[in-house]
Amino acid sequence: MRTEHIHPIRNGRHVRPQEEWKEIIAIYLYLAGMGAGSYIIGTLIHWLGVTLNPPSAPSITLFGYLLDLTKVPIFWGPIMVSIGAPFLILDLGIKRRFMYACLNPRTSWVARGFLILSTFIVFGLVLLIKSVLPFEWLYAESALWHIPEVIAFVFACGTAIYTGILLKATKSIPLWNTNLLPLLFLVSALSTGSMAIILSTLGTGLFSHDSGALKALMSGEQTLVVIEGIVLYLYLYWSYRATEQGKDSVRLLLFGEKKLIFWGGIVLLGFIFPVILKNIASFFHGNVVLIFVSGLTLLCGGFFLRLGVLSAGMKEQTPMQRLIEIQYDMRAMKMKGLRERVVDEHGTRTTHKDTRINDKAQMSNDKLLITNTE
Amino acid sequence: MEKMLIVDYEKCTGCRLCELVCSVFHTGASNPSRSRIRVIKWENVGFYLPMTCQNCETSFCTEVCPTKACHKDPENGRVVIDQDKCIGCKTCIIACPFGHPFFDIKERVTKKCDYCDGDPQCVSFCDMKAVDYVDADKVQMAKKREVANKFVDLMKQVR
Ligand code: SF4
Ligand code: SF4
Ligand code: SF4
Ligand code: SF4
Numbered sequence: 001m002r003t004e005h006i007h008p009i010r011n012g013r014h015v016r017p018q019e020e021w022k023e024i025i026a027i028y029l030y031l032a033g034m035g036a037g038s039y040i041i042g043t044l045i046h047w048l049g050v051t052l053n054p055p056s057a058p059s060i061t062l063f064g065y066l067l068d069l070t071k072v073p074i075f076w077g078p079i080m081v082s083i084g085a086p087f088l089i090l091d092l093g094i095k096r097r098f099m100y101a102c103l104n105p106r107t108s109w110v111a112r113g114f115l116i117l118s119t120f121i122v123f124g125l126v127l128l129i130k131s132v133l134p135f136e137w138l139y140a141e142s143a144l145w146h147i148p149e150v151i152a153f154v155f156a157c158g159t160a161i162y163t164g165i166l167l168k169a170t171k172s173i174p175l176w177n178t179n180l181l182p183l184l185f186l187v188s189a190l191s192t193g194s195m196a197i198i199l200s201t202l203g204t205g206l207f208s209h210d211s212g213a214l215k216a217l218m219s220g221e222q223t224l225v226v227i228e229g230i231v232l233y234l235y236l237y238w239s240y241r242a243t244e245q246g247k248d249s250v251r252l253l254l255f256g257e258k259k260l261i262f263w264g265g266i267v268l269l270g271f272i273f274p275v276i277l278k279n280i281a282s283f284f285h286g287n288v289v290l291i292f293v294s295g296l297t298l299l300c301g302g303f304f305l306r307l308g309v310l311s312a313g314m315k316e317q318t319p320m321q322r323l324i325e326i327q328y329d330m331r332a333m334k335m336k337g338l339r340e341r342v343v344d345e346h347g348t349r350t351t352h353k354d355t356r357i358n359d360k361a362q363m364s365n366d367k368l369l370i371t372n373t374e
Numbered sequence: 375m376e377k378m379l380i381v382d383y384e385k386c387t388g389c390r391l392c393e394l395v396c397s398v399f400h401t402g403a404s405n406p407s408r409s410r411i412r413v414i415k416w417e418n419v420g421f422y423l424p425m426t427c428q429n430c431e432t433s434f435c436t437e438v439c440p441t442k443a444c445h446k447d448p449e450n451g452r453v454v455i456d457q458d459k460c461i462g463c464k465t466c467i468i469a470c471p472f473g474h475p476f477f478d479i480k481e482r483v484t485k486k487c488d489y490c491d492g493d494p495q496c497v498s499f500c501d502m503k504a505v506d507y508v509d510a511d512k513v514q515m516a517k518k519r520e521v522a523n524k525f526v527d528l529m530k531q532v533r
Contacts, residue, residue, distance in 0.1 A: 020464040020477070093462015093482035100441040100461050110465050111440035171434055172471035318472055319525055321414070324383060324421050 017252060018173065018313045024091040026307040029163040030192075031084025032117060033185055034302060036159035037193020039077025039124055041217075043153050045197070046074060050213045071131035073200040077193065078124025078152075081159060085117050109169040113162045120155035123148050160189035163306075173313040174246035180235040181309070187231050191224035192302035195274075199295045202288060222278070225298070229271055232305075245314045253312040261308040270301020377509055379487070379494060381424045386504035388413055388422035392496035396487075399495045401480070408478055410487040411496050411505070424505055426496070427474045427487040429453055435466035435475060435486075444475070444486070455486050 089098045105111040127148060130138055139145075164182030171177050198217055236254070239246040253262045277294030281287045317325065390406060390413050397409035411426040433453050435444050443459035444466045446452070455466075455475065460483040466475045467484060475486040489507075490496075497507045 018468055020467050088463075091463070093460070093464075093477065093484070097441075097459075097461040100443075100459060101463065102440070103459075104440050104442045107437045108440040108465070110438065110463060114440065169438060170469050172469060313468075315473060316471060319522060319529070320383070320423060322529060323525070324416060324423055328416050328421060 016314070017249065017258075017311055018315065021091070021310055021313075023307060024087050026303065026310050028084050028087035028091070029166070029185070029306045029310075030303045031080050031087070033160050033163045033189035033306070034192045034196060034299070035077040035080030035084060036120065036156040037077075037186075037189030037191070038080070038196045039075070039120075039156040039193070040153065040160065040190065041194040041197050042074030042077060043149065043156070045213075045217075046071070046149075066134060067132050068134050069132065069204075072128070073204045074197055075124075075128045075131055076200065077156065078121050078128055080196075081117060082121045082125070085121065088114075109162070109166050113159075113166055116155055116158045116162050120152060120159050123152035123155060127152055157186075160186045160193075163189070167309065167313070170313070172315050173249075174243040174316055175239050175249035175309070175313050178235070178238060178242070180231065180238060184228070184231045184235050184309075185306075187224060187228045188302050188305055191221060191228050192299055194221045194224060195295045195298045199292060202291065218278075225271065225274065232266075243316060245316045249312045249314045252314070253308055258308060258312050261304055261311065265304025266301055266308055268301075269297045270305060274298040274301070377489075377492075377507055378429055379426050379489065379497070379505055379507055381426065381505050383421065383423040383504070385502040386413065386422040386424050387502055388415060388420070392424060392500050392505060395495045395499040399490060400485070401478075408476070408480065408485075410476065410485055412473070412476075422504075424496075425472055425474070426505065427453060428472055434469040434471065438465045438469040440465065444484075452489060453486070454488055455484055457481075457483055460484050 088101075089095055092098055092101075102111050102114045105115055127145075130145070161182045164185035167173075167176040168178065168181050194217060198214070198221060201214070201217075236250050240250040241247075252258055274294040274297055277290050277297070281290035281294065284290065392411050393406035393409040393413060394404055395409075396411050397403060397405050397407075400410065401408050411424055414423045414425055415421070416423075429452060433446065436446055436453060439445070440463060441459050441461055443456040443461070445454065445456065447454050462477065462483045464477055464484065466486075467473075467477060475484045477483075478485045494505070494507045496505050497503075
């Protein structure tokens with residue numbers, strides 16, 4: 001069956017979801033979103049002035065200087081984004097031309113994203129390196145450092161939202177072309193990002209002295225997950241109501257070919273597992289292993305959210321296709337009427353049950369009747 | 375005078391010769407999956423719709439292209455892809471409502487109908503004249519747009 005569909009729209013009866021952007025782009029969107037989200041949360045923690053313990057990880061000395069690793073667990077977002085960005089390049093047809101991708105920022109969101117991501121990566125990495133280096137002449141406490149911090153923060157927000165806008169800019173795919181998608185991806189970026197921060201701080205014992213801060217972070221994270229669930233519901237609901245292909249996309253995602261991604265990846269890994277495991281963990285007085293597992297499943301859920309939205313995107317039918325579709329339906333209706341009359345005349349099969357032939361036979365019947373009537 | 379390709383699904387027999395011709399002309403290989411025209415089929419009732427680039431007035435493909443490889447030729451208003459600039463990001467493929475540009479797996483860039491530089495091969499080989507290359511007469515276009523708008527209104531009522 002599948003081999004038939006060489007191109008998504010070749011067989012007009014079965015509109016296929018797009019197959020140009022697949023897992024690689026999903027990884028790109030996910031890492032960019034997650035990294036930016038965790039940077040946003042990390043910067044907020046930094047600005048709120050929460051006191052941080054030096055991490056329990058072994059200290060590193062570089063050229064005789066002791067590196068200060070305190071801030072790394074909350075500032076590593078840019079590393080994730082810079083791992084994610086090459087995935088976009090990996091998806092290109094001709095990879096060595098990737099620098100061309102910024103030539104048209106006036107109208108193209110791919111180009112704008114290229115610029116937003118590179119700016120964020122540069123500023124974020126500079127701040128990360130600055131937080132690590134112990135040199136006196138950096139004046140780490142100077143107020144001037146707030147300027148790049150604010151810039152990096154703004155571009156982190158930009159990156160998180162951009163992952164949604166990139167898809168929203170595709171006007172011909174109704175599932176993507178809605179304002180709720182950037183919102184959904186932003187919330188998902190924040191929830192996966194804060195989860196990643198929780199994991200990294202737990203792993204390094206950053207808040208080991210200050211369980212209040214960790215609790216606040218956890219409850220914030222849980223609120224974000226709830227908000228994400230609501231936005232996801234609204235998003236699917238609106239897409240379902242909006243247009244025909246939006247409906248098809250949602251159906252495909254919920255009940256069709258992609259239901260494994262949706263129910264298994266997004267719902268089970270992204271929502272149900274983390275909530276259950278976290279409740280069990282709180283029952284066992286914050287069992288770290290359980291929190292870790294729930295965090296990892298939530299991170300996987302974030303990836304599947306992107307993958308699901310990507311892989312269920314269907315193009316809208318063009319008016320020409322709609323027209324033919326209507327004619328097809330009318331002709332099929334006429335065929336049905338004709339067939340029933342023919343059957344009646346012969347007086348053999350009259351009940352509805354008897355006229356129900358299997359699909360294939362019916363199709364060849366249709367064809368025969370068309371050639372007969374024309 | 376600007377010329378354009380128009381398709382007439384009522385004449386098309388679904389022979390797919392146009393796909394073959396286009397592919398042979400551009401790539402030298404008789405491989406329909408590398409052609410710049412595609413025939414959509416409603417096989418069981420015998421509807422065939424050849425689809426090629428509509429040369430849209432506000433073209434989504436040029437809008438989303440990050441490199442300006444896909445652009446409107448200022449001379450004759452055709453939408454073309456600059457093969458030396460295209461990075462093969464496939465954004466235009468996703469953006470085009472007509473499912474038009476195609477990713478060429480051999481050359482790793484995106485290809486679209488270039489009107490064969492003014493001598494469309496698909497038109498000259500199609501016996502049924504289901505694809506035709508005609509002057510984009512302004513009056514005709516206005517009429518067509520009117521019909522299309524009516525059709526859109528109608529569709530809204532049907533839905
Ligand atoms: S060559 Fe003409 S008749 Fe044959 S498929 Fe193409 S458009 Fe249709
Ligand atoms: S490629 Fe698609 S969007 Fe671009 S001009 Fe042709 S039909 Fe229009
Ligand atoms: S595939 Fe080529 S022509 Fe299409 S949007 Fe990307 S760079 Fe532009
Ligand atoms: S005009 Fe030329 S490039 Fe365009 S579809 Fe026909 S044969 Fe292919």
